[in-house]
Amino acid sequence: MTRHFAIDLGAESGRCMVGTLENSRLQMDELHRFPTQICTIRGEYYWNIYRYFDEIVTALKIYVSRYGPHLDSIGADSWGVDYCLLGHNHAIQGLPKSYRRMVSQKPYEVMEERFGKDRLYRHCGIQFLDFNTLNQFIQEMALDPDYLSDAHGMMFIADAIHFLLGAKPTCEYTAASISQLVNTRTKQWDDEILAAFSIPERLKTPIVFAGDVIGTLSEELAAAVGLKSGVKIIAPAAHDTASASVAVPALTQGNWASISSGTWSLASVEIDAPITDDACYRMNISNSAGVLGKSLFLKNIMGLWIIQQCKYQWETMHPGLGYAEIVELAEKAEPFKAFIDPDESCFFPPGDMPGRISDYLRKSGQTEIAPDDMGSVARVIYESLALKYRFILRRIADTCGTGLEALHITGGGTNNRMLNQFSANAFRIPVICGPKECSAMGNALMQAYGCGRLGSLREIRQVVCDSVKLDHYMPENTDLWEDAYRRFEAFLNTRSRH
Known part of the structure; x- marks a missing residue:
């Protein structure tokens, strides 16, 4: 021991x-x-x-x-x-x-x-x-x-x-x-x-x-x-994203992607060597280092930062507000009322995020939502994040020639069952969630590797599979989400021309 x-x-x-x-x-x-x-x-x-x-x-x-x-x-x-x-x-x-x-x-x-x-x-x-x-x-x-x-x-x-x-x-x-x-x-x-x-x-x-x-x-x-x-x-x-990748409970090579879900959402496919050709340069994809010779073919997505900043703002009016209450309100809100691109620069600095989202919707000619309509604002964020996950990861997988049959989501974002289900719906593939504390777990396991207790990445991931309970989400309402994705993709293309 x-x-x-x-x-x-x-x-x-x-x-x-x-x-x-x-x-x-x-x-x-x-x-x-x-x-x-x-x-x-x-x-x-x-x-x-x-x-x-x-x-x-x-x-x-x-x-x-x-x-x-x-x-x-x-x-x-x-x-x-x-x-x-x-x-x-x-x-x-x-x-x-x-x-x-x-x-x-x-x-x-x-x-x-x-x-x-x-x-x-x-x-x-x-x-x-x-x-x-x-x-x-x-x-x-x-x-x-x-x-x-x-x-x-x-x-x-x-x-x-x-x-x-x-x-x-x-x-x-x-x-x-x-x-x-x-x-x-x-x-x-x-x-x-x-x-x-x-x-x-x-x-x-x-x-x-x-x-x-x-x-x-x-x-x-x-x-x-x-x-x-x-x-x-x-x-x-x-790098916490690399530590999180250590603890992805995947024992097979390829055909899966992962999202380390926290303040940032880091969407990646694990590969054996960096790819730095013209297509990757044009797509602006990272070859972030993994462990034990692996490379993470990766893009940053703004992630839960946006909802975190909204929560800080709403707490000034509703002391003690928790994420579970925000999700409950979002579940009751109208679906696909509007979209945001989570990666637009206006969402990067700290501050009044609900107000920025309201301004963004108005300026982009969409349905206006008041900053204090917590359920509608949160639902727009969660839906847009799930759709952006698909938009990014499909392009990453196509670029490196990987077919996607499953998506692993790790990190604190796995607590958000709504976002997990939305991700399965958007991708139309199974989503496996866990472990929650994946960076800390990957950290501890690489220390164990350094102490000579574990000898390979596969052995490390076998320990993960044997040690944690995973949650599984299957796609639902796929036709509705496919229509929403087409509209979201068109929205992103329109925004890119501005």
Whole structure:
């Protein structure tokens, strides 16, 4: 029996869980959950990683109170693209900024001028998103040419947590792979990209891979929480989407797709090698790194961020409002009253999301819905998300030549039975939901792999299948949903011409 402490940081909340691996089954126990939300200081958005560290210390004390002083390993995963800079003495320079801040279109002009966007895609294989790490660097350096003058290294969010726990500075590959600074073939920092954008080579923190032992918990921290010394820090897939893919309960090769459903919905097909041809470039598909040699042929979809922001706004009028109540109201609302494209830029920043949706419907010539009509607004969001899932994943599957016979949905979004059923209806294929805490589970299992307890991705996924109860959804009302999809597809085509 081994125990593995998984730190899973999402953009809405963080959780610390312990995975106990015994007799080829993994039992997950949640120790502590805490908000991670954006910290606003003088109009700028930051992530307070030091508060997260304090919450992790609290969770470690809870672990000791429940399980005693022995722990085999610890590791962290988080969202991607955001980073910390290191000074010459390996101290973290300030708080990392959040990708939710507004980033201009100027970086794309710089990319084209200095490197060529098509050439950049062939080097890194990552979709162009306004908030990518490279975009952030270009914008920061345009505002302050000396932005990187004192920086002697960089780490992504989960890597920074490992550093605070006692590891040396490292960048785990799945997180580094989506920065647009890493070569998808060599799996190392791309010197041509760094040189083209005047990013100093001293920022090239060593890249490690999921399952690597990268240090031990600091003696000081272990003593403070009551743990025995020598707890291994093992890098899981530091990008939470890659950690989630580890825990997809699929034992067969191909013919399935997955959606990691949370603040973002990450829709992907797992492939053996990156694809960076002209068709993929035109479709703007990511080749995000998976574990153990796999690649995730993937696109970001805005996901549950939109309904999360609506909930925050509605809570000001209805204190204590829960997602279950929102879904109940949505079930009673008129179906297919209107559509949104969840990925339009107006839905990206925090703020009055119900008001934005109401304005969007009015400006796009659709049925107007009042911002306080919670059921109708929520139903529009859920229906549009399910239809966008199909729109994106069918194109991904066609591009890489994969037939889709089943869709796996993992993550916190699996709690939303309405969205799960809508997804089955939209795709016209079975949907398998679970595990809920897939990133934390994948995190713990890659730690177990690093400890030598598991030997392959198939063996890891067999443990998942043997350890969790899955929910299954079969397509319903398919003719109605097929008609809605045709109208949604036409709506997207109309929007793309604006």
